[in-house]
Amino acid sequence: MAKKICIIGCGAIGSLYAAHLAQVAEVYAFVRRPAHAHALNEQGLRVTGKHNFTARLRATTDPAELPECHLGIVCSKATQTEEAVAPVGHLFNRGALLSAQNGLGCEEILARHSQGQILRGTTFMSGTRHSDTVVQYELDTATWLGPFEPSSTPFSTVSDTADLIVAAGLKAVALEDARPAQWSKLIFNASVNGVSALTGLPHCPAFAEEARFGDLGRLLHDLIEEGKQVAKAVGITLHEDPWEMNKIGAETNHPTSMLYDVQHHYETEVEFLGGAIAREAERVGASAPLHTALYRLIKGKEASWRRSEAGDSPSGSTAIPKVTSAHDPSA
C-alpha cells in the first residue's frame, strides 16, 4: 500500500515536493484557496525546468477530506505555520511531520499541534511558481533533515523520510543534527533578505562588493559575521559558510522573498529570521546589534503599512504632503 503524504502549503517548494512525491506515494495537498485546490484536482501539477512531468494529486482546503497520513511536509510561510498546521496536526499523530520552512521556530509550532514525530528540515532547492498548477524546478540542491530534538524522533524516521524524498527524484540528506544546516541558511537568509527588504534591491552583485567604505557587501559581511558569532555562542558549528552562499547568490539578481512581501505589504518572515537571531543572542547573552537593528527596522516597516492602510499618516508608497520642511528640528 502506498504511503500517504500530505503537503501543507503549495508555494514553489510545496509544489515541488507534492509533484515529485506523487510519483511514489499517495499525495494530498492542504491549501488555503478553493480555486487552488480545484485547479490542482482538475489539471494536476506540472513540473518544468530540471524535471518535466505532470503529477496527479488530491488537493483540498477542508481538513475533513484528508486521511490520517504517514508524513506531512509543512511548506507554508513561517508566519502562516500556526494557521496551516493547527487544523491538520492530529492527522500525523502516528506519523511524522517535517518543516521545510525558513528560519528558526517553526518546529516548535508543529510540536504544539501534533503528537507525531517532528523533523527539523532546511531545503536548499529552489523553484519558481508560474501558476497554481505549474512550478519550475531550478536549483536541484538537497533538503537537509534531522530530528527535532525535544520530540525524541528516532533517526530511522529521519532516514526513511530522506529515502522517500530521494526515491521521488529530489535530493535529501539525513542528519543526526540538522541545526548546523538550518543555521547556515538562517544566517544567510536573515542577512540577505533583511538588506533586500530595506534597500529594495534584489540579491545583486552589490551584496558582495566591499571595495569602498559605503559598499553594501561590507554590511552583509558584518551581518554574516555577527550571525556566526551568535551560532557559536548557541553552540552550533555551521554546516557551510553563509558568506560563500551570499557571494554565489549575489550573481543571480534574484528578487528575495522578503522584498516581495514588502512590496505587497505582506507580513514578513522577519520574526523567524533576523528576529530569531536577535532573540537567540539575547537568550544566550551574546551580542547581535546589527541583526537586532535590521529586525526593528523591518518591524517598523510593517507598522508603516498599518498606519498607511488605516489612513493614519503618510508612509510606504503613499505620497506624503507636498511640502518641504528640511532643516526642521523634528527632522
Next chain:
Amino acid sequence: MAKKICIIGCGAIGSLYAAHLAQVAEVYAFVRRPAHAHALNEQGLRVTGKHNFTARLRATTDPAELPECHLGIVCSKATQTEEAVAPVGHLFNRGALLSAQNGLGCEEILARHSQGQILRGTTFMSGTRHSDTVVQYELDTATWLGPFEPSSTPFSTVSDTADLIVAAGLKAVALEDARPAQWSKLIFNASVNGVSALTGLPHCPAFAEEARFGDLGRLLHDLIEEGKQVAKAVGITLHEDPWEMNKIGAETNHPTSMLYDVQHHYETEVEFLGGAIAREAERVGASAPLHTALYRLIKGKEASWRRSEAGDSPSGSTAIPKVTSAHDPSA
C-alpha cells in the same frame, strides 16, 4: 546704506531668512528654477504662521545679476551645496558666508568656493513651504552660529551676523564654538531621518517606544547613544541631548525630509548625516556600527532607484515578477 545679503536656495528655511532679512537689508535670492525667481520678483514672498507679512526681494537664477554681498546664507540641500555655491562664492570674498544646512561637511565646500569668512550654522527653526511665494513660519527656535574653525573667522563677524538675524525678527545665538549645537542636531537628524527613510514611518510615537524587544525606540536610543560616543571621541560636548529632541519630535508625526527624498527617489542627505558620523568614527578610531549600517542601507536604497530607472531589475516601487520562490537558497 543697507547691507546686501544673498540667500542661496529658497526652500522653507531659505524663504524664512529671505523674507525676514528683507525687512532690514537688501536681499537677493539665488534660486535654481526661473519660474521660482519670476514668482518671487512678481509677487514677493509671503510669511504666514508665527509672523505675517509679505517681503519684497530680488530673485534670480543668473549669478551675473547678483552684486557683491556682505553676507550669504546657504540654505540648499547639503547634497546641492557644490552646485549652489560654486557660481556665486566669489561674491562673498570680502564678506561672510553662513551655512544653515543639515549635517557635517557643508562649510568645507563653502570654503573651497569663497575666500570670505565662513560661518558654521545650525538652525532649529522650522517652516512649511506652501508654494514658491508662501512660507509658513512654525517653530521660532534659534539659529546657532559660530566661526568655521579653519577659516579663522573673527567672533565679531559671528556676533554681527547673529545681530542682523535677530534684527530681522528671527532668533539667533552667536557662539565661540558652534560644533556642539551642530553635532546635537546631526545625531538627532541622522538617527531619526535614517530610521524614517528605511521604515517609511514619519517621526511618530513609535520612535520613542521602548517597552518591548522589537520596539523602534530601542533602535533610536542605541543610534543616539552611539552618536554621542562618536561626538565624545571627536572631542565634542553636546549642546543638548538628541534623545530628548527625539522624544519631543516623536509626538509630531512629522514626515521627515529624508522620507520625502526616498519617496520621490531624490538623492538623500545621508552622506552629510549618518555617513558623516560613520566616517568621523572611522577617522578617530571610534566605533559606529549602527550608523554605518544605516548609511550603507540608505546608499543601497539610492542604488535601487538607479537600477529601477535603468529598467535593470525589479526594485523600489516597481512591481516584481509575480512569482514566489520562498525557501530559495538565493533568498
